[in-house]
Amino acid sequence: MNKQLSLFDNDPNAQRDFFTRKREWSVAKHRIILKYLQASCYNLAALSDTINYIDGFAGSGEYEEGAIGGIEEFIKNSPFWKRYEPNFSDKDGSPIIALKTSRILQAEQRVNLRCFFVEENRERNQKLRDKCSAVGEGLGYKIYPPSGFEEILDNLMVDLGQGLSKPCPSLFFLDTFSPNGVGFESLKRIAEYQINFGGELFILFHNGYLSRQVGNAMSEKWKQQGKTTGDTFAKKVDSFFGASSKKAWRQKWEEIKRTDSPPQTFAKWAIEHYKQKLRDECSFKGVVSFEIKEEFNSVAPKYHIIACSRHPEKAFGVLLNDLVYEENKSLFFRDNFNQNLSEFLEQDWQRENQDQLKILKPHITRILADICSEWTLLDDAMTRLILTLDREGILSMGKLKRKQYRSEVFIPLYQKGILEAETVGKQGLPRLTDRVRVR
Numbered sequence: 001m002n003k004q005l006s007l008f009d010n011d012p013n014a015q016r017d018f019f020t021r022k023r024e025w026s027v028a029k030h031r032i033i034l035k036y037l038q039a040s041c042y043n044l045a046a047l048s049d050t051i052n053y054i055d056g057f058a059g060s061g062e063y064e065e066g067a068i069g070g071i072e073e074f075i076k077n078s079p080f081w082k083r084y085e086p087n088f089s090d091k092d093g094s095p096i097i098a099l100k101t102s103r104i105l106q107a108e109q110r111v112n113l114r115c116f117f118v119e120e121n122r123e124r125n126q127k128l129r130d131k132c133s134a135v136g137e138g139l140g141y142k143i144y145p146p147s148g149f150e151e152i153l154d155n156l157m158v159d160l161g162q163g164l165s166k167p168c169p170s171l172f173f174l175d176t177f178s179p180n181g182v183g184f185e186s187l188k189r190i191a192e193y194q195i196n197f198g199g200e201l202f203i204l205f206h207n208g209y210l211s212r213q214v215g216n217a218m219s220e221k222w223k224q225q226g227k228t229t230g231d232t233f234a235k236k237v238d239s240f241f242g243a244s245s246k247k248a249w250r251q252k253w254e255e256i257k258r259t260d261s262p263p264q265t266f267a268k269w270a271i272e273h274y275k276q277k278l279r280d281e282c283s284f285k286g287v288v289s290f291e292i293k294e295e296f297n298s299v300a301p302k303y304h305i306i307a308c309s310r311h312p313e314k315a316f317g318v319l320l321n322d323l324v325y326e327e328n329k330s331l332f333f334r335d336n337f338n339q340n341l342s343e344f345l346e347q348d349w350q351r352e353n354q355d356q357l358k359i360l361k362p363h364i365t366r367i368l369a370d371i372c373s374e375w376t377l378l379d380d381a382m383t384r385l386i387l388t389l390d391r392e393g394i395l396s397m398g399k400l401k402r403k404q405y406r407s408e409v410f411i412p413l414y415q416k417g418i419l420e421a422e423t424v425g426k427q428g429l430p431r432l433t434d435r436v437r438v439r
Contacts (some may be wrong), residue, residue: 005106027070028292028327029204029305032171032320034071035092037101037113039319040200044169047198050161050172053098056149057181058117060127061095071097094173095128099136106139115141116156122146125208150173150186157193168196177203184242184277191282191308201308205274205289206265207301213237213268218253242277248275254285264300271304272393285339286312288390288397290324296331317383317396324398328352354401357408363394364409365418372438375422378410379432385409410436 030115041051070090074083084104088097092220095117102113114347115134119125132141142159143154161167172190174182182203190201246359251268257300278287286309291301309315332349333342364385371384382405389395400408411429413419420439421430430436 013146016125021184027090028094028330029175029309030071030094030097030129031074032305032323032327034074034088034097034101035323036105036320037098037171039112039323040171040315041101041111043314043319044198048111048168050112050114050116050164050168052116052168052199053102053277054118054156054170054172055098056118056174057176058095058124058128058143059093060119060121061131062089062127063091063093065282073147075199088286094175096131096135099132099139099141102139102141112140114391115139116159117143118149118152118156119139119143120146120148123258128177149176149181150183153186157189160193167193167197170194170320171199172205174201176206179359180240183239184245184281185239187278188282191278191284192229194308195283195310197312201284203306203308205304205306206262207269207271207303210240210270211263211267213240214249214253214270218250241274242281244281245273245277262390267300271306273329275306278306281295283309284312286316286387288312288320288387290396291399293331296328296345296352312387313380313383317386319401321386321397325401328398353400353404356395357404358408360389360400361393363389364381364413365393367392368413368419369438372419375435375437377432378406378430378434380420381436382406382432406432 018107025285036052044051070091071088072090075088089099093102095115100112102115105111105113115136115312117128119128125143129143132143161172166275170193172194176182187201187203193199194201213233214237214390217237237249243247252269252273253266255261256269275287275289278284287306288304289304292303292305293301307316307320329349332345332352367385367388368381371388372381376384384404385405386397390397410419414421414430414436418439419430419436422435423430424434425431
């Protein structure tokens with residue numbers, strides 16, 4: 001097997017190596033981008049004939065080596081996607097995936113997907129230009145001169161409305177390699193735009209790299225080498241979390257050291273703290289997160305993806321939940337090299353689903369007492385349950401499929417008499433379009 005490169009390698013060439021070969025956990029991100037772009041654009045087309053896609057850390061557009069079983073395998077096995085013959089490649093990076101999706105939408109005359117790419121590194125920026133010119137003819141896209149995302153942000157915000165009678169919904173994907181790339185104040189500006197004009201914000205939250213930066217900022221080693229070095233790390237973390245968290249993250253780190261807590265404790269606190277700030281200070285109605293793992297039994301994820309929206313019910317509770325569920329399921333395929341096929345670990349997968357149900361069941365009566373206190377469409381109640389479980393840190397989005405919430409949660413509660421239904425279907429069970437409430 002090929003060696004997987006570590007995203008959090010101490011090697012200064014780690015970022016360069018990251019763009020050499022696509023890893024499985026990058027494939028998962030790209031499949032989600034592909035599927036969500038299509039689903040979201042179909043959904044938003046009723047509101048606007050133009051949608052903006054912004055890739056804030058675009059890379060070179062193409063990896064030197066793709067991951068076997070990545071985008072190409074997904075397209076081949078998808079009745080929906082293979083009908084378009086979009087010529088996706090396992091080597092494609094997120095900008096090229098976006099442009100090829102834009103061409104499909106253009107051919108359907110459904111919506112105009114305009115793409116904006118930011119890449120700071122000069123060499124990768126030039127490669128991106130070369131690659132986009134080869135696949136993007138006739139499409140609306142812009143590549144900014146080599147600069148950091150925050151340096152470009154003023155111009156970008158102006159460009160999002162250029163040539164339009166009014167600004168349109170915008171999908172931001174901020175795949176920063178480290179916590180240094182986007183400060184919290186910049187996220188507030190993006191949030192303000194989206195509250196006014198719509199769209200979603202996706203942020204890759206690299207738990208391990210953040211914890212390392214915090215450790216460096218608080219390390220006696222760096223303090224002994226001089227105040228300036230320690231302050232540099234601390235300022236980066238302060239910018240990432242925002243001014244209101246300067247005291248909070250330092251106190252949490254000291255508490256963890258004092259109580260000798262497990263290594264993942266700070267990372268878990270950090271992501272929940274960050275999500276709450278996005279709700280409180282950026283006024284996003286919905287903020288959810290999900291893990292991207294290397295293997296299904298990995299102790300810790302490679303990173304989280306945080307998604308923010310002003311309309312999370314359809315965007316996340318419906319569209320994104322099942323996309324993430326399918327990505328989680330893909331981790332349970334194991335290559336059988338002797339027979340040259342992929343084996344699905346059915347027992348492990350079923351055990352994973354049962355474990356998720358065990359986690360949520362102690363909380364379900366309390367949550368439904370709130371969201372189903374009045375007559376509520378079963379479909380809407382499922383959506384609100386998914387978002388509530390994630391917000392309370394009980395079960396992150398995508399751990400169960402929507403139909404499982406109906407069959408494994410709502411129907412058993414109805415059969416036990418805990419829920420009542422205003423109407424039912426031919427089988428005597430509430431349908432998605434029936435209204436339910438707690439007795």
